[in-house]
Amino acid sequence: MTISIPRGTQDILPGEVELWQLIEQKARELCEKYQYQEIRTPIFEHTELFSRGVGDTTDIVQKEMYTFEDRGGRSLTLRPEGTASTVRAFVEKKLFGSANQPVKLYYMGPMFRYERPQSGRFRQFVQFGIEALGSNDPAIDAEVISLAMNLYKEMGLKKLKLVINSLGDKESRIAHREALVQHFKPRIHEFCSDCQNRLEKNPLRILDCKQDREHELMSTAPSILDYLNDDSKAYFEKVQKYLTQLDIPFEVDANLVRGLDYYNHTAFEIMSDAEGFGAITTLAGGGRYNGLVEEIGGPETPGIGFALSIERFIAALKAEGVNIEMNQGIDCYLVTLGEEAKDYSVGLLQQLRLAGISAERDYLNRKIKAQFKAADRLKAKFVAILGDEELKNNKINLKNMETGDQVELDLDSFVSTFLEMQQ
Structure with missing residues (x-):
């Protein structure tokens, strides 16, 4: 069900x-x-x-x-x-x-x-x-x-x-209230039951009635502005x-x-x-x-x-057709190749986030091409590529997704370097 x-x-x-x-x-x-x-x-x-x-x-x-x-x-x-x-x-x-x-x-x-x-x-x-x-x-x-x-x-x-x-x-409303009662009372039977109940309790509410708003007495009702x-x-x-x-x-x-x-x-x-x-x-x-x-x-x-x-x-x-661009994208997407690199990326992702960088990685064991497509869907500004070989050499590749430029950075200082690049 x-x-x-x-x-x-x-x-x-x-x-x-x-x-x-x-x-x-x-x-x-x-x-x-x-x-x-x-x-x-x-x-x-x-x-x-x-x-x-x-x-x-x-x-x-x-x-x-x-x-x-x-x-x-x-x-x-x-x-x-x-x-x-x-x-x-x-x-x-x-x-x-x-x-x-x-x-x-x-x-x-x-x-x-x-x-x-x-x-x-x-x-x-x-x-x-x-x-x-x-x-x-x-x-x-x-x-x-x-x-x-x-x-x-x-x-x-x-x-x-x-x-x-x-x-x-209060004084003005009392005067207006009395005028409204005198205006509606002779023909109040023509109005809905709600308006009939309001006549003595709060006749001003009759003017707000949706059911009887086309009644001729509505347009000729005393104006509050005349009783101020x-x-x-x-x-x-x-x-x-x-x-x-x-x-x-x-x-x-x-x-x-x-x-x-x-x-x-x-x-x-x-x-x-x-x-x-x-x-x-x-x-x-x-x-x-x-x-x-x-x-x-x-x-x-x-x-x-x-x-x-x-x-x-x-x-x-x-x-009004106001166009508000909401999804500004993420700062960095981690693409990994190999089991060791994938395991290492868990801690690296945390370092990026704690440094104030919006970041994401793959959780579905996708191939590198599918990981890049995921980065595109998230509108990632940069993609950081880490393979088992780069990990052994303490290196990581960073690609600017707008320009296509790619640089190799030291893995140990990657987070601090990435932060400097954002300034």
């Missing part, structure tokens, strides 16, 4: 995984420049964390979570996103007391959502995200957005669109000013809402404008979530962050 991979998951094989590693490396390097530090949280958490932190009116909580009971009868959930876990760790480990404020964190790892698999959407997917906790400065909103944009640009993406909105402060008070307007204007100062183009979309119930002020999405990318164009999304730390049991602490999918990142690179 053949056991196949679960639906909505994928194997990332050699030849593909190198691109993943490069993106992860770029993300880590960029976070170091921006002074964000890595945090690693459990893959599963208590279910209550996500129902409170993500919001019980969201599709994630209502439909998409992998939830199970452990042997102690506790309800646990595979993490569907990274913000709630990061904030939980921030509260539980009392990072709000850190001398360095704001606390700037990043995470990278698998997330899980039970949704219909399609292009760019998996049930297990990998997110990279950042969270900045402790600052109300709109400049850090711009910083968070700029980090995401710079990561995409450093990998060669050009066809990007940044869309931003303001959800306002003076403080919220000033905040949003500052964010736009800083983005302009950072030379980051953007569009304002009053209909943009985010999946968390506790988002406020800045909300944003980065989309791919590449032709043929697919129906799901969003690459990254985030926003400010003042109030989330308190909801999870911490002190009043403002926060902002974003998350991006590595899978969609790679899809965007392919859609």
Whole structure:
């Protein structure tokens, strides 16, 4: 019986995984420049964390979570996103007391959502995200957005669109909420059951409904921008000013809402404008979530962050035809002739690797011609040829695979000589 991979998951094989590693490396390097530090949280958490932190009116909580009971009868959930876990760790480990404020964190790892698999959407997917906790400065909103944009640009993406909105402060959201209720209530029976449940709990979530997005009331719904008070307007204007100062183009979309119930002020999405990318164009999304730390049991602490999918990142690179040469080849391949030379090469290979040289040898007892073919497949820059006769004479031949030049070197000093040649 053949056991196949679960639906909505994928194997990332050699030849593909190198691109993943490069993106992860770029993300880590960029976070170091921006002074964000890595945090690693459990893959599963208590279910209550996500129902409170993500919001019980969201599709994630209502439909998409992998939830199970452990042997102690506790309800646990595979993490569907990274913000709630990061904030939980921030509260539980009392990072709000850190001398360095704001606390700037990043995470990278698998997330899980039970949704219909399609292009760019998996049930297990990998997110990279950042969270900045402790600052109300709109400049850090711009910083968070700029980090995401710079990561995409450093990998060669050009066809990007940044869309931003303001959800306002608490006062503004209450005013907007009342207007939304009045707008939708007379005809709420025409909407799906999810929207009917959201009307009183969180009417803003109706605007994010995929099933009823073509309903005529959607296009005429009250805009949050019309309900921003003076403080919220000033905040949003500052964010736009800083983005302009950072030379980051953007569009304002009053209909943009985010999946968390506790988002406020800045909300944003980065989309791919590449032709043929697919129906799901969003690459990254985030926003400010003042109030989330308190909801999870911490002190009043403002926060902002974003998350991006590595899978969609790679899809965007392919859609734009960005050519990234991944396999740079190895430094040296050892070709051996004879049993004594083959035995000696085991230790010689170790010496090369300990000296920082990427090296390989044959393990299949292949003939010399087949060993050279293996070296070509590995894109070896040099091939070192060692036979029993050379071993007796303390010699080894080194061939430059690009030029074809070949030199004879002393075996005792081969590793140090090879290192000098690389400099």
